[in-house]
Amino acid sequence: TFTVRAESGDGQTAQRTLRIEVAAPFQTLSAGELISCGVAMTGGASCWGENAAGALGNGTNGNSNVPVLVSGGLAFQSVSAGYRHTCGVTTTGAAYCWGGNANGELGNGNGSYAASNIPVAVSGGLTFRSVAAGGTHTCGVTTAGAAYCWGGGGYGSLGDSANTNSNVPVPVSGGFTFQSVDAGGYHSCGVTTTGAAYCWGNGYEGELGDSSNYGRNVPVLVSGGLSFISVATGNFHSCGMTTTGTVHCWGWNRFGQLGDGTNVDSNVPVLVSGGLTAQSLRIGSGFGCVVTTVGAAYCWGYNLDGELGNGANTDTNLPVAVAGELTFQSVDPGHSATCGVTATGTAYCWGRNVYGELGDGTGADSNVPVVVVQVP
Numbered sequence: 034t035f036t037v038r039a040e041s042g043d044g045q046t047a048q049r050t051l052r053i054e055v056a057a058p059f060q061t062l063s064a065g066e067l068i069s070c071g072v073a074m075t076g077g078a079s080c081w082g083e084n085a086a087g088a089l090g091n092g093t094n095g096n097s098n099v100p101v102l103v104s105g106g107l108a109f110q111s112v113s114a115g116y117r118h119t120c121g122v123t124t125t126g127a128a129y130c131w132g133g134n135a136n137g138e139l140g141n142g143n144g145s146y147a148a149s150n151i152p153v154a155v156s157g158g159l160t161f162r163s164v165a166a167g168g169t170h171t172c173g174v175t176t177a178g179a180a181y182c183w184g185g186g187g188y189g190s191l192g193d194s195a196n197t198n199s200n201v202p203v204p205v206s207g208g209f210t211f212q213s214v215d216a217g218g219y220h221s222c223g224v225t226t227t228g229a230a231y232c233w234g235n236g237y238e239g240e241l242g243d244s245s246n247y248g249r250n251v252p253v254l255v256s257g258g259l260s261f262i263s264v265a266t267g268n269f270h271s272c273g274m275t276t277t278g279t280v281h282c283w284g285w286n287r288f289g290q291l292g293d294g295t296n297v298d299s300n301v302p303v304l305v306s307g308g309l310t311a312q313s314l315r316i317g318s319g320f321g322c323v324v325t326t327v328g329a330a331y332c333w334g335y336n337l338d339g340e341l342g343n344g345a346n347t348d349t350n351l352p353v354a355v356a357g358e359l360t361f362q363s364v365d366p367g368h369s370a371t372c373g374v375t376a377t378g379t380a381y382c383w384g385r386n387v388y389g390e391l392g393d394g395t396g397a398d399s400n401v402p403v404v405v406v407q408v409p
Contacts, residue, residue: 058378058407064317064367065114065166067388070121071100071372071380071405076108078121079408082390086117087150088132094150098389098396099406103131104151114367115166115216120173121152126160128173129153136169137200138184146200155183156201167216167266172223173202178210180223188219189250190234196250206251207231217266218318222273223252228260230273238269239300240284246300256301257281265316272321273302278310280323288319289350290334296350307331307352317366322373323352328360330373338369339400340384346400355383356401372405380405 038048059071068082068089079100080089087094090103103112103121107129112121118132118139129152130139137146140155155164155173159181164173169185172192181202182191189196192205205214205223209231214223220234220241231252232241239246242255255264255273259281264273270284270291281302282291289296292305309331311323320334320341331352332341339346342355355364355373359381364373370384370391381402382391389396392405 059374059380060378061111061363062365062372062374062380063112063114064365064370064372064382064390065119066116066368067390068114068119069367069370069372069382069390069392070112070114070119071374072109072112074378076110076124078103078107078109078112080114080119081392083388086133086148088114088117088119090119090131090150090152092151096388098392099394100392100408102408107152111163113164113166115171116168118166118171120164120166120171122161122164126162126176128155128159128161128164130155130166130171136185136198138166138169138171140171140183140200140202142201159202163213165214165216167221168218168268170216170221172214172216172221174211174214174223178212178226180205180209180211180214182216182221188235189248190216190219190221192221192233192250192252194251205233209252213263215264215266217271218268220266220271222264222266222271224261224264224273228262228276230255230259230261230264232271238285239298240266240269240271242271242283242300242302244301255283259302263314265314265321267316267321268318270316272305272314272316274311274314278312278326280305280309280311280314282321288335288348290316290319290321292321292333292350292352294351305333305352309352313363315365317371318368320366322364322366322371324361324364328362328376330355330359330361330364332366332371338385338398340366340369340371342371342383342400342402344401359402373402380407
C-alpha cells in the first residue's frame with residue numbers, strides 16, 4: 034500500500050492511496066465433487082465452488098466462483114478436496130479437515146458429527162505425510178508409513194476389518210508400510226514401500242483389482258505383479274502408475290475410464306493405451322488424467338461437461354491431449370471438473386462450473402482450460 038501525491042505549478046495538490054496485491058502462485062491443486070482447492074507457494078490454502086457444508090473452510094457457507102482463503106492462518110503442504118469435505122496436511126505434519134461430517138469424515142472425534150466451515154484438527158496427534166479426502170471417508174499416511182482412515186466405513190472403505198463409521202482415525206489392517214493411500218467414492222487403495230498395490234472397500238465393479246467382484250474390509254493385493262509408484266481411486270474404478278511410467282486401470286468402464294480403448298469392465302489391471310510415459314496420475318469420478326514426463330496433460334473417460342479439457346464434450350476410451358499446449362506440473366480430476374497447475378504455478382481448471390468450481394469468476398462451463406483467479 035502506498036500513497037501518490039501530485040502538485041501542480043500553481044500550488045494545487047491531490048493525493049490517492051493505492052494498493053497492489055501480488056498473487057502467490059499455486060504449488061498444488063485438488064479437485065473434488067463440487068469444490069476445488071489449492072496451496073500457494075506461501076503455504077496458504079484457498080478453495081472455491083459449492084459451500085453449503087462449509088467445504089471451502091473460510092468460515093462461511095456461501096458459494097464462491099473465485100478462490101477464498103481457508104481460515105486459521107495454517108501453512109499447508111497439501112490439500113485434498115472430497116465430496117463435501119476437504120482435508121489438508123500442514124508443513125509440520127498435522128492434519129486438519131473441514132466441511133461435511135455426517136459420517137465422521139473430519140476425524141475430529143466430534144460426538145455430534147457436526148459440520149465445520151473452518152479447519153478442525155484430526156484426532157490422535159498423528160504426524161501425517163499425506164491425506165486424501167474421498168466420498169464420505171478420509172485416509173492418510175503417517176511419516177512412519179502407517180495408514181489410517183476415518184469416516185464412512187459401510188463398505189469396508191476404512192480397511193480396519195469392520196464395516197462401521199468412525200469419527201477418529203483407525204489403523205488400516207495388515208501392518209503394511211505405505212508410501213501413499215488414496216480415498217475414492219466407496220473404496221481406498223494404497224502403494225507400499227515395496228511397490229505393491231492394495232485396495233479395500235466396495236469391489237462390486239472390480240475396483241479392488243484382485244480378480245474378484247466382491248467388497249473387502251481389509252486390504253487385498255491388486256493382481257498382475259506390477260510394481261507401482263502411486264495409485265488413484267475414483268467412484269468405481271482405480272488406476273496405478275508403475276515404476277516405468279505406464280498406467281494401468283481396473284474396475285467399471287462404462288465411460289471408457291479404464292483408457293484401454295474399450296468399454297469393457299475389468300477386475301484386474303489393464304494397460305492404458307497411447308504409449309504415454311507418465312510422471313503423475315490422478316483420477317476422478319468417471320475419468321482419469323496423467324501428466325507426461327514432458328509436462329503434457331492427457332485425459333480419458335467421461336466428458337459430458339468438458340472435464341477432459343480437449344475442446345469436446347464426448348466420452349473417449351483413449352487418452353486425449355488437454356487443449357492449450359500448456360506444460361503442467363500436476364493435474365487432478367474431480368467429479369465433473371479438472372484442475373491443473375503449470376510449472377510456473379499458474380492454475381487452470383476446466384469442465385462443469387455450476388457452483389464456481391473452475392474458479393475463474395464466472396459460472397460458465399468450459400471444455401478447455403481457463404485461468405483460476407489467484408488470491409494474495
